[in-house]
Amino acid sequence: MREYNIVITGVGGQGVLTASNILGWAALRAGHKVRLGEVHGMSQRFGSVISYVRFGEDVYGAMVPEGKADVLMSFEPVEALRYINYLKKGGMVVVNTSPIPPVQVSMGKATYPSIEEIKKVVEEDFKAKWIGFNAEKLALEAGHVVTTNTVLIGALTQVPEFPLGEDHVREVIRISVPPKAVDMNMKAFDLGIKAAKEILGL
Amino acid sequence: MAKVTDMVLWDKPGEKVLLLGNQAIARGALEANIAVYAAYPGTPSSELTDTMAMVAEKAGVYMEYSTNEKVAFETALAAAWSGLRAMTAMKHVGLNVAADTFMSAVGMGVEGGFVIMVADDPSMWSSQNEQDTRVYAKFANVPVLEPSSPHEAKEMTKYAFELSEKFKHMVILRTTTRISHARGDIELGELPEEIKQAKRKFGDFKKDSSRFVDVPSNARRFHPQILEKIEKIREELAECPFNWIEGKEDAKVGIIAPGLSYAYVKEALAWLGVEDVKVLKLGTPFPVPFKLVERFMDGLERVLIVEELEPVVEEQIKTWAFDKKLSIEIKGKEIVPRIYEMTTRRAVEAIAKFLGLEMPINYEELDEKYEKVKAMVPPRPPSLCPACPHRNSFYAIKKATKGKAIYPSDIGCYTLGLLPPLNAVDTTVAMGGSIGIAHGLSIAQNGAINESQRNEEKKVIVATIGDSTFYHTGLPALANAIYNRSNVLIVVLDNFVTAMTGDQPNPSTGQTPHGMGKQIPIEEVAKAMGADYVAVVDPYDIKKTYETIKEALEVEGVSVVVSRRICALHKIGEMRKKKEKWPIYYVNEEKCTGCRVCINTYGCPAIYWNEEKKVAQVNPTMCWGCGGCAQVCPFGAFETEGGEQ
Numbered sequence: 001m002r003e004y005n006i007v008i009t010g011v012g013g014q015g016v017l018t019a020s021n022i023l024g025w026a027a028l029r030a031g032h033k034v035r036l037g038e039v040h041g042m043s044q045r046f047g048s049v050i051s052y053v054r055f056g057e058d059v060y061g062a063m064v065p066e067g068k069a070d071v072l073m074s075f076e077p078v079e080a081l082r083y084i085n086y087l088k089k090g091g092m093v094v095v096n097t098s099p100i101p102p103v104q105v106s107m108g109k110a111t112y113p114s115i116e117e118i119k120k121v122v123e124e125d126f127k128a129k130w131i132g133f134n135a136e137k138l139a140l141e142a143g144h145v146v147t148t149n150t151v152l153i154g155a156l157t158q159v160p161e162f163p164l165g166e167d168h169v170r171e172v173i174r175i176s177v178p179p180k181a182v183d184m185n186m187k188a189f190d191l192g193i194k195a196a197k198e199i200l201g202l
Numbered sequence: 203m204a205k206v207t208d209m210v211l212w213d214k215p216g217e218k219v220l221l222l223g224n225q226a227i228a229r230g231a232l233e234a235n236i237a238v239y240a241a242y243p244g245t246p247s248s249e250l251t252d253t254m255a256m257v258a259e260k261a262g263v264y265m266e267y268s269t270n271e272k273v274a275f276e277t278a279l280a281a282a283w284s285g286l287r288a289m290t291a292m293k294h295v296g297l298n299v300a301a302d303t304f305m306s307a308v309g310m311g312v313e314g315g316f317v318i319m320v321a322d323d324p325s326m327w328s329s330q331n332e333q334d335t336r337v338y339a340k341f342a343n344v345p346v347l348e349p350s351s352p353h354e355a356k357e358m359t360k361y362a363f364e365l366s367e368k369f370k371h372m373v374i375l376r377t378t379t380r381i382s383h384a385r386g387d388i389e390l391g392e393l394p395e396e397i398k399q400a401k402r403k404f405g406d407f408k409k410d411s412s413r414f415v416d417v418p419s420n421a422r423r424f425h426p427q428i429l430e431k432i433e434k435i436r437e438e439l440a441e442c443p444f445n446w447i448e449g450k451e452d453a454k455v456g457i458i459a460p461g462l463s464y465a466y467v468k469e470a471l472a473w474l475g476v477e478d479v480k481v482l483k484l485g486t487p488f489p490v491p492f493k494l495v496e497r498f499m500d501g502l503e504r505v506l507i508v509e510e511l512e513p514v515v516e517e518q519i520k521t522w523a524f525d526k527k528l529s530i531e532i533k534g535k536e537i538v539p540r541i542y543e544m545t546t547r548r549a550v551e552a553i554a555k556f557l558g559l560e561m562p563i564n565y566e567e568l569d570e571k572y573e574k575v576k577a578m579v580p581p582r583p584p585s586l587c588p589a590c591p592h593r594n595s596f597y598a599i600k601k602a603t604k605g606k607a608i609y610p611s612d613i614g615c616y617t618l619g620l621l622p623p624l625n626a627v628d629t630t631v632a633m634g635g636s637i638g639i640a641h642g643l644s645i646a647q648n649g650a651i652n653e654s655q656r657n658e659e660k661k662v663i664v665a666t667i668g669d670s671t672f673y674h675t676g677l678p679a680l681a682n683a684i685y686n687r688s689n690v691l692i693v694v695l696d697n698f699v700t701a702m703t704g705d706q707p708n709p710s711t712g713q714t715p716h717g718m719g720k721q722i723p724i725e726e727v728a729k730a731m732g733a734d735y736v737a738v739v740d741p742y743d744i745k746k747t748y749e750t751i752k753e754a755l756e757v758e759g760v761s762v763v764v765s766r767r768i769c770a771l772h773k774i775g776e777m778r779k780k781k782e783k784w785p786i787y788y789v790n791e792e793k794c795t796g797c798r799v800c801i802n803t804y805g806c807p808a809i810y811w812n813e814e815k816k817v818a819q820v821n822p823t824m825c826w827g828c829g830g831c832a833q834v835c836p837f838g839a840f841e842t843e844g845g846e847q
Contacts, residue, residue, distance in 0.1 A: 061380065066563075108798075
């Protein structure tokens with residue numbers, strides 16, 4: 001495999017970095033060359049964030065070029081839209097549909113599009129597949145909202161032709177989370193897999 | 203996923219690990235047997251310093267968080283003069299702070315290897331300008347090494363120490379955000395015995411006033427020596443292992459790619475399917491090794507230099523080619539953008555244009571489509587965290603001045619006070635600049651308080667500055683304002699930590715990575731300097747903070763209010779580790795009148811507007827329990843019963 005590109009987006013503090021790190025380690029353990037591009041510093045503070053995960057034989061730069069992401073995984077619906085230009089034609093969008101309205105919206109200075117509108121742009125304008133579900137709800141079902149990223153990673157492993165094995169990724173999560181949180185995360189991971197399978201009709 | 207500290211210290215040569223570029227450089231410094239490390243944090247360099255802080259004791263390295271880049275530079279420089287391998291790190295604008303010492307010390311040379319890591323931030327993701335450190339290096343005649351990957355960053359660090367020692371000349375290791383904040387597979391090398399045994403190394407300074415006293419008579423001698431040295435280094439770099447020629451040997455077209463641009467060029471060539479090309483991978487943008495360039499140019503008809511930011515390599519090569527009367531077409535900034543960071547797309551666009559090729563993706567179409575999407579997406583700039591004490595300080599300042607003062611501010615998280623609804627930042631220039639600017643504004647608007655002619659229409663100036671920044675470069679500015687009888691209020695936003703760059707300690711708490719520092723309370727400094735009014739407040743008590751600011755504003759002269767409360771992000775992190783709980787606020791919908799005061803004046807990111815119910819609401823996963831909202835709400839609608847996280 002020459003390269004596989006994942007773009008992860010969300011709001012600073014949601015665990016975007018943790019998710020990219022987990023995927024990076026899974027790829028490294030699978031023997032790939034790995035590059036992760038991350039956001040640090042002030043831009044992390046509750047603002048919009050983007051991180052890049054790239055692996056394969058032929059990866060050099062840490063950023064995915066626009067139009068080249070195989071998957072866009074977003075922790076927040078409008079953030080998927082913000083970075084939709086990274087997605088390749090026919091790519092996949094894995095998205096948590098639970099919104100976090102920005103301050104500008106609460107102040108009445110901007111509007112937040114509906115999930116249907118966002119989905120329409122993804123499917124019609126960008127000809128991409130939409131795997132959208134309320135991952136936060138499933139995370140709470142698993143035990144804690146912090147497992148939202150594990151739910152999404154679980155769903156990600158179900159993307160057709162995703163090059164990292166489900167169990168392989170599961171193993172990295174198992175060793176990266178605190179021992180007490182392992183069961184909760186495994187449950188979250190399974191709930192993510194289930195949700196994606198239902199949407200994809202698998 | 204192993205812990206970073208473990209990986210950086212692992213005695214497992216050949217093992218592959220995933221490390222951040224900055225962490226890889228720390229490992230490289232250990233593999234090089236570094237003895238002394240001193241730095242002030244600055245994004246995107248900070249994680250190098252933080253990693254050194256974590257491993258220093260276990261590796262027998264002296265490490266300190268210095269109060270600014272200049273003193274950090276001097277600390278490491280003196281260690282290098284004493285024969286030790288020493289390093290300092292900073293962001294590009296940090297080099298401006300260290301520049302006075304940097305420019306003068308070049309000629310004095312070093313004994314032990316001295317490496318200055320400077321992290322540039324093209325596209326200014328977290329910076330106030332876009333300067334290219336390679337220009338500085340050329341200006342100072344200091345060689346620059348520029349890695350193309352995180353692994354190479356580690357290897358280059360070792361080489362930098364060797365090069366520095368060989369020529370007794372300081373060396374810059376220049377990274378950019380996409381090296382410093384990129385993670386890649388790193389192959390661990392050998393660690394020296396002294397590092398493995400955590401053996402602290404001590405140096406020996408040999409007095410030599412003809413060398414270490416930079417009086418004009420010595421400086422005059424240094425300058426020609428520097429130029430001579432840099433030419434010798436240029437010769438040496440022709441054989442540098444980080445410079446090489448690859449691709450088709452008899453190609454007529456060549457591409458020169460310095461530093462990280464090499465990575466983008468490699469991707470671009472593969473993407474475009476171009477094989478009939480020769481590439482010069484250049485890890486040393488200054489001084490450019492002309493011998494190697496000459497070898498590369500042999501047989502070429504056209505050359506493109508794909509370089510990020512300034513045409514540093516381009517200008518050197520074009521001048522050289524002109525002198526050599528080479529009849530090769532050399533293109534660079536005519537095609538490659540001079541602003542913002544290099545990307546694969548930019549490299550593809552430049553190469554496609556240079557070679558007359560079609561783009562592999564129809565970017566015009568994509569951009570057009572995306573423009574329409576952008577109109578649908580509400581902005582989400584970074585904001586002050588929930589429970590951030592700075593929000594309360596700004597809120598109180600705005601209220602006490604009725605929003606009518608001028609608000610110079612500084613470099614730190616609190617610069618975010620710029621954004622609505624606080625709008626409490628009018629100027630931000632450089633570290634420590636708020637007090638200097640406030641003084642200048644005060645003099646210009648009102649005159650000095652002891653002057654015979656003063657402006658009758660007095661304008662209020664309220665400066666804000668963080669604790670770390672106060673010690674960084676705020677001190678001389680404060681002395682200046684007091685000495686010259688300024689009329690300003692300086693609110694020091696003391697959150698006990700250097701928050702924006704990742705929670706590094708500073709003199710306000712006195713903590714160091716080794717726990718042996720000494721605390722310097724800001725109010726004592728202000729008093730000792732002779733400030734006309736000094737007070738300490740807790741910004742979580744908004745009313746008291748407001749009253750104190752009102753009182754301070756009545757005083758003629760320099761008033762200093764220290765607004766002290768630990769950084770909320772830092773505190774929550776600690777509480778999570780200890781599994782402690784904090785109260786969670788919610789909106790009592792019966793009491794909420796929908797006035798939006800909380801949203802329109804306070805702006806906590808955890809509070810949002812429920813369009814259906816026409817009430818404010820709190821996102822419980824984002825509330826960090828400070829209770830500021832309850833103090834701000836005129837109707838007492840924010841309550842905390844029951845909910846805990």
